[in-house]
Amino acid sequence: MILHFRIIGALLLVLAMSHVVFPRYFRWSEELKPLSLINRQIMTIHTFFIALTVFLLGLLCLSAAGELVETALGRKISLGMGVFWGTRLVIQFVGYSPELWKGRKFETTVHVLFSLLFTYMSVVFLWAYFY
Template identity: 40%
Template sequence: MIPLPMLIHLAGAGLLALALLHLPIARRLRWREEAARMSEVNASIFHVHTFFLVLILIAMGLPALLEPSVFLERTRAGLWATSSITVFWLCRLVAQWTVYRQRWWKGRPLETTVHWVFTCVWLALVLLFGACAMRQFGF
């Protein structure tokens, strides 16, 4: 069994990689062209939200990569952090199946693979940070 600190460390590296992946994702999905068709205010909101999403990924990823113990040492801050991160990724997991319509990915090999890979990633993050939260609660 892989030790929890090692899993947190790997999750941190993965979250930072996901933050960096937003550049090729933006190109693949043609976000610049899509944003050009939006009103100026909606395009600005889209870009700001994307920037802050990447910032959140970095904010979650750096401590997980560099100092996994902050998620394991029982503190009130650790409890808040692990619980909040668990809820964040649980909401993202739910969105994977309620926001992204099957017709967008089903029957398309690349999109189907991406859909299932991210389903597994979000589930793994929920389980990992949920385990950290349970440890914070004293279980």
């Protein structure tokens, strides 16, 4: 189980770092221009804090895998992360329109990979809590 937490930790660090390319890849300078200043800034600031949270969760998994599996507090934190990533898995299917990825090779690949990642993390964290 500890190995899975370390794998997840590394994957979360990569996921956090991938947020750096979002503004350029999604052309936010153009796409967000019609929004008010507050909405543009909310997008940027929230993306930063999501990336920071994912990064810190990754560090937690790498540095405290044993505690997350073996202690009561760690297991409760694992439950929270399992619920978090399980909810994110559901949103992957009900929050994003299939029009965004169906029939597009790269987008479909990303959709499937993220679905697998969110499933993996949900199962590992919930397993750590319940077993």
